[in-house]
Amino acid sequence: DADVTQTPRNRITKTGKRIMLECSQTKGHDRMYWYRQDPGLGLQLIYYSFDVKDINKGEISDGYSVSRQAQAKFSLSLESAIPNQTALYFCATQNANTGELFFGEGSRLTVL
Amino acid sequence: AQSVTQLGSHVSVSEGALVLLRCNYSSSVPPYLFWYVQYPNQGLQLLLKYTSAATLVKGINGFEAEFKKSETSFHLTKPSAHMSDAAEYFCAVTLPGYRTLTFGKGTMLLVSP
Numbered sequence: 001d002a003d004v005t006q007t008p009r010n011r012i013t014k015t016g017k018r019i020m021l022e023c024s025q026t027k028g029h030d031r032m033y034w035y036r037q038d039p040g041l042g043l044q045l046i047y048y049s050f051d052v053k054d055i056n057k058g059e060i061s062d063g064y065s066v067s068r069q070a071q072a073k074f075s076l077s078l079e080s081a082i083p084n085q086t087a088l089y090f091c092a093t094q095n096a097n098t099g100e101l102f103f104g105e106g107s108r109l110t111v112l
Numbered sequence: 113a114q115s116v117t118q119l120g121s122h123v124s125v126s127e128g129a130l131v132l133l134r135c136n137y138s139s140s141v142p143p144y145l146f147w148y149v150q151y152p153n154q155g156l157q158l159l160l161k162y163t164s165a166a167t168l169v170k171g172i173n174g175f176e177a178e179f180k181k182s183e184t185s186f187h188l189t190k191p192s193a194h195m196s197d198a199a200e201y202f203c204a205v206t207l208p209g210y211r212t213l214t215f216g217k218g219t220m221l222l223v224s225p
Contacts, residue, residue: 004155033212040121042202042217043156058212090155099144099163099206101213103155 003027006091006104014112019078021107023091031094032074033101034058034066036087043090049074081111114139114205118216126224131175131190133219135203138184145186146204146213147177156202162186164208173197198223 004025013019025032030051035043045058047066055066063085065077078085088108092101119134137143144163148156160171167179173196177188186203200220204213 035215040217043215045212045214048212092155099146099161099213100158101148101156103157105153105155 002105004091004093004102004104006089006107008107009105010108012110012112013081015082017081017111019081019109021076021089021091021109023074023076023104025072025074025091025093025102027093027095027102028071029093029095029102030071031096032068033092033094034064034074034076035090035092036060037090037106038087046076046089078109081109083111085109086111114143114207114214116145116203116205116214116216118201118203118219120219121217122220122222124222124224125193127195128192131188131193131197131221133188133201133203133221135177135186135188135216136184137186137203137205139205139207141207142181143205143207145177145179146206147171147175147186147188148202148204148215150200150202150218152199159188159201193221193223195223195225197221 033048034046044060049068091104115138117136146161147159150156160169162179170176175190200218203216206213
């Protein structure tokens with residue numbers, strides 16, 4: 001089983017719908033991240049959490065919200081999806097001692 | 113704030129040729145630097161990292177990178193490309209203490225027979 005699991009892997013939805021992307025991890029790391037990947041733009045940080053009581057906005061948090069339900073779970077929500085939120089979304093955990101990020105396989109979201 | 117610039121969105125090499133992927137950083141303090149690789153339909157995985165020890169860092173799959181402070185660079189190299197090296201490569205920077213990583217826009221490596 002993967003250490004960082006994202007669900008769903010693929011989702012097509014319509015403008016205005018609420019969408020939740022879920023992430024769970026078995027790495028035992030306190031730090032978790034949500035990134036968005038667009039072709040030619042690299043990875044942009046949406047939100048991050050250094051422990052269950054800590055939530056921080058990244059560089060592109062507008063239109064997104066997150067919930068850290070437990071050390072192992074970090075979900076990303078789009079309250080009212082719009083077409084320019086069509087992208088590949090990655091969840092990651094971080095080893096605080098080495099700095100290494102461990103990524104899930106991604107959730108591809110298409111907003112029509 | 114720190115940033116990285118990857119020169120070239122696409123790099124094409126022949127199998128067996130030298131691979132050189134360029135990364136320049138900007139940071140107000142000595143940074144920590146990473147290279148990640150993304151194979152098709154997968155998440156990113158760590159290739160190597162620099163954390164202020166040896167300036168020449170060796171990673172997985174025969175890749176290495178050299179930290180050059182005078183040039184603010186951290187270029188990724190491999191002496192001989194394999195077809196399996198075809199992927200997208202990302203350079204990333206953070207500050208000591210391992211806070212959030214800032215990624216470059218990526219370089220797609222294409223390897224031809």
